[in-house]
Amino acid sequence: MLAYEYQADGSMRLVEKPTPTAGDGEVTVDVEMVGVCGTDLKIARGEHRLYPAGTVRVPGHEVVGRIRENRSGRDYREGQLVALAPNVGCGECGPCRGGRSNLCANYSSIGLTFDGGFAEVVTVPARGVEAGNILPVDDGLDPIDVVMTEPVAAVVRGLRPLNPGPGDTVLVCGAGPIGLTALLLAKRRGVAQVIVSQTSAPRRELAATLGADHTINPREEHLVERTMELTDGQGADCVVVATPVASVFQDALRAAAVGGRVNFFAGLPSGKGEVLLDANLVHYRELVVTGSTANTPEDNAEALAEVSASPEVYRQLVSDRVPLAQAEEGFARARSGEALKLVLEP
Numbered sequence: 001m002l003a004y005e006y007q008a009d010g011s012m013r014l015v016e017k018p019t020p021t022a023g024d025g026e027v028t029v030d031v032e033m034v035g036v037c038g039t040d041l042k043i044a045r046g047e048h049r050l051y052p053a054g055t056v057r058v059p060g061h062e063v064v065g066r067i068r069e070n071r072s073g074r075d076y077r078e079g080q081l082v083a084l085a086p087n088v089g090c091g092e093c094g095p096c097r098g099g100r101s102n103l104c105a106n107y108s109s110i111g112l113t114f115d116g117g118f119a120e121v122v123t124v125p126a127r128g129v130e131a132g133n134i135l136p137v138d139d140g141l142d143p144i145d146v147v148m149t150e151p152v153a154a155v156v157r158g159l160r161p162l163n164p165g166p167g168d169t170v171l172v173c174g175a176g177p178i179g180l181t182a183l184l185l186a187k188r189r190g191v192a193q194v195i196v197s198q199t200s201a202p203r204r205e206l207a208a209t210l211g212a213d214h215t216i217n218p219r220e221e222h223l224v225e226r227t228m229e230l231t232d233g234q235g236a237d238c239v240v241v242a243t244p245v246a247s248v249f250q251d252a253l254r255a256a257a258v259g260g261r262v263n264f265f266a267g268l269p270s271g272k273g274e275v276l277l278d279a280n281l282v283h284y285r286e287l288v289v290t291g292s293t294a295n296t297p298e299d300n301a302e303a304l305a306e307v308s309a310s311p312e313v314y315r316q317l318v319s320d321r322v323p324l325a326q327a328e329e330g331f332a333r334a335r336s337g338e339a340l341k342l343v344l345e346p
Helices: 038-044 126-130 149-159 177-188 201-209 223-230 246-255 279-285 297-309 311-315 324-336
Strands: 002-006 012-016 027-036 062-070 081-084 121-124 134-136 169-173 193-197 214-216 236-241 256-264 288-291 320-323 342-345
Touching (some): 012 324, 027 081, 062 121, 062 149, 081 149, 149 177, 149 236, 169 223, 169 246, 177 201, 177 236, 193 223, 201 214, 214 223, 223 246, 236 246, 246 256, 246 279, 256 279, 297 311, 320 324, 324 342
Parallel strands (some): 169 236, 193 214, 236 256
Antiparallel strands (some): 002 012, 027 062, 027 121, 027 342, 062 081
16 A cells, blocks of 8 residues: 655655455444544654654544444444544553543554554454544535544634633634634634634635634734724633644733633743743632643534534635655745645545
8 A cells, every 4th residue: 555654864755555355343444534633743754652753654634534443342343534643642541531532651652552544454453442442423514524523622622611602713823723612613603703813814714714804914913902902891701722832831821811711832942841821810810721732522522413414614714635655845835835725635
């Protein structure tokens, strides 16, 4: 089979590999589409901690495909369309028992710790099958309708403690696929207004098209001051930081309303995670500051229901569809920022 594989020398190459077969308890899936995200670009740069020097592995964790071989004893049928939740917890530790398998210290993950979806076929291990990492897709839907399931799951998790709802103002910092997904989810929950901050003019325009009530260019307008102007001096009830810029983490607290909720969705580069925050803002405004990372099978199930109900909404975020055989050209577009959301299609 064809695969776009990370090599021991730190390069990414198209290679021919043996097609995997399912072992006891396992399921193999013919990949229909796989999304490319910032994590994959980080892997390709040789900067991901789970890809140390000498690693040879196939990335790709945003997978939609069809059941190829089922040796799990479960009633998946050949050719059935499924979305895959990538993260597989150990099932025994405290976080796993508490429903937070994304925080498992011994987790495994499609495309991170074992071969993923930048290939024609991917294997779901027995533990992943047992944990519910295979999510059947409703009949009548196409892969493009549900390829955003995994990134939507990550945003579902990030928004959960913020609980945006009617009357709230939501500020989203960053209009990449994650920030735009936060915009869409917030609007669908009936918030009063969504403000999106983004330096790129085309992405600000897209945010407006997708329902942003106001957009801010932080290179020309002060993020906090403009947010206060748009909220009659009150600030935003919910703030989502979806851009890895340290100063935005600081501004997020300043832009939050009294009793506001803030989610640090984005991570900062390794070794550069320390940010000076004003603790008095948290104290006197009674802010709730949260972080989120990855997602669970349950988050993916919720996300799949969301995208299945309104596929035309989330399909708008997929900007580029590239054959797997042209993965190198596709990655060049993703690295340049020209592509909003790139998917590879074996």
